Amino acid sequence: MTIMVPLDWLVILGYFAVLAAVVVLTRRRQDTSEDFFLGGRSVGWLAIGASIFAANIGSEHVIGLAGQGARTGLSMAHWEFHAWVLVLMAWVFLPFYYTSGVQTMPEFLERRFGARARWILSLVSLAAYVLTKISVTVFAGALFFEVMLPELSLNIAGQTVSSFWIGAFTTVTLAGVYASFGGLLAVVYTDLVQTGIILTGSLSVTFFALAKLGHTLPQGGVLDGWGVLKATLKQSPAVVDAFSLWHPLSHPTLPWLGVVVASVTVGVWYWCTDQFIVQRTLAARSLTHARRGALWGGFLKLMPVFIFLVPGMLGYALHQHGIIRIPLDPVGAVDGDKVFPTLVTTLLPAGFRGLVVAGLVAALMSSLASLFNSVATLFTVDVYKKLHADVSEKWLVHVGRLTTVVMTTLGLVWLPIMKAVSGGGLYQYIQAVQSFLAPPIVAVFLLGLCWRRCNLRGAVWGLSAGFVIGMAKLTVNALFRTGDPATLMTRIATFQDFYFSGLLLAFSVAVVVAASLTAPAPDPAAISGLCFSTLDAAYRRENRTSWNRVDVIASCVVAGLVLAAYAYFWTWLR
Secondary structure (H helix, E strand, O other), X not given: OOOOOHHHHHHHHHHHHHHHHHHHHHOOOOOOHHHHHHHHHOEOHHHHHHHHHHHHOOHHHHHHHHHHHHHHHHHHHHXXXXXXXXXXXXXXXXXXXXXXXXXXXXXXXXXXXXXHHHHHHHHHHHHHHHHHHHHHHHHHHHHHHHHHOOOOOEEEOOEEEOHHHHHHHHHHHHHHHHHHHHHHHHHHHHHHHHHHHHHHHHHHHHHHHHHHHHOOOOOOOHHHHHHHHHXXXXXXXXXXXXXXXXXXXXXXXXXXHHHHHHHHHHHHHHHHHOHHHHHHHHOEOOHHHHHHHHHHHHHHHOOHHHHHHHHHHHHHHHHXXXXXXXXXXXXXXXXXXXXXXXXXHHHOOOOHHHHHHHHHHHHXXXXXXXXXXXXXXXXXXXXXXXXXXXXXXXXXXXXXXXXXXXXXXXXXXXXXXXXXXXXOOHHHHHHHHHHHHHHHHHHHHHHHHHOOOOOHHHHHHHHHHHHHHHHHHHHHHHHHOOOOOOOHHHHHHHOOHHHHHHHHHHHHHHHHHHHHHOOOOOOOOOOOOOOHHHOXXXXXXXXHOOOOHHHHHHHHHHHHHHHHHHHHHHOOOO
């Protein structure tokens, strides 16, 4: 089946031409690790915010979020309303990171606690990136090509190479090339271009879906589509419940209390402590630009609800009206992986299809390139440099590039495994896995900033015990979730994941506090400027001069938009 026409291919080729031009134009001398990993700390707030947004729009959005919208409606919107967490990042976490001059989050933990804390977070982060983020992103990119470009294939030595494998190779290779070629600076400025493409392409899907739904009414149009969507979802009490923002405490997968606890925990970890996101703000030319970049990223973070989640719900409504036909999974439910591609191929005219494909390829490549750069930074700065302290800065750049190449290769090698074990519900799956990883890291960072008595022993025990228990739960889930309900292991496996995340957070906090009290308090001079109670007058002056009323107004706008979105969607089907 041929989906793309020459005009679509022309648009896609135009996108890649612009991308190549941006990489070439933004390339600069990279004589030091700071040049390669942090862009020489020269990036402005507009590019930082756009890069935060583009890096976040990865596989879980392109493939998973629209599908989640078609299956469960608004329930996953809590993770997309994390714009408020970026306000927290801008005002609470970022000043400590930026003024300390660190390149990585493990390096900050070493400054605050000691070397062992740095080693633990480095190794945990590297393992998590390789086994979850990189593999899932590569798989989603390949799956997108398989669905959107089924006619794309090659015959090599009598063997047909499908669009799935062509897509995987293309996505991984191109992302690896420009991440290795230009370092973080190339990643950030290509993200700036890609943000525009992602928003334009994805918003066009929302527009055409609303128009098509609105035309089910006599003389209806785009504005009427929203009313038709609401009316369609109100037809059945079961559907209304499925598409609500909040679910009862007894809900098997999305109880409101578990969702609140897990989403906040994951949000603080991902936006405030994860190298993948924080690295962009550390590349800012000043603390002012870093803070404003985080706030601009917070504003953009509200967009996925309207460019992926809402189109998923629109796809469900169009399917109910018989206007489009979304493929079904083996149990007769809507196949979430196919919702967004079906909207694109069914509703969009020539040219727009190419724009959307270019935008979504941009999203996948942006996330993947960012992951490659973050992993290269963690390995080079926190592992290699610690083991080889006497190496030159130029050699560290070479190590960073080599690490990117290795990550590119691992992404392709791991792909057959991901293809074998994949099964839909990608967005919800990734949030569940993250809810096991986040609690101990959040506990250590928050207590480290807020409690001067927190020490190395507390950080090491909290990180280690929390990680072991989180991975144990993940392993039990994989091995025993479908076993005999009467057995202990199956009961543990089926214990609600988001409730478990809350319990793990409480456990991690308790371990950090208890372990810290069994060892001497850290020397106040050693942690000066690294927690709230040790801030000196010079630090306070520097921080105060970095913001003005513009930053305060921007923060209030972002927080107000989040509250307004919650207020509307809380009651939107009533």
